[in-house]
Amino acid sequence: MIIKIAKVTCLWAILSTLALAPLASSAEMVNKIAVVDAKAAIFSSAVAQTYLKTFEESADFLSLKANYESSSADFQAMAAEAEKQRLTWSAEQFAEHQKKMSYVKADAELAIQKLSSEQKQLEQRILQNLAPLVEQSIQEIVKEEGITLLLRAESVLLASPESSITKQVSNRIDIKSQPKPE
16 A cells, blocks of 8 residues: 555556646756667668668569579479369378478578578668668767767667657668768
């Protein structure tokens, strides 16, 4: 009971403070809070999209994707055949077919693992290449806009879209990554 009263009292104190906050003098309200999702800023930038598009059009990616699609189609065809022929096959024929299906399934899973691994490596390269630009961009935006407190978007429960500088950081990355005219 005492704990409930303490919680209610604490809640009222917080709400009272928040309710009176607009009445505070304008001199006290110079703090500007913003949020940023650096990873989203990086991957929404045109530079990162170019990296991703180049990867998706590469011979290695297309080969792995074709391998996966072929193995997947083979597996589906074999499964349909097994369903159709199941009653007419002997136990040995069915077991042999199941064995072949497991090989084809393993090929498809291996292709997926390779694709996933290649994609993760690409993401790491993009993050490494663009991290310095993100840091510079964030520092510039914080200084330009007079932001006194910058929070990671992942750490915030609720923030208005206006408090996010993620899009600005993404745009700044694109500007900074363009070749400079000589």
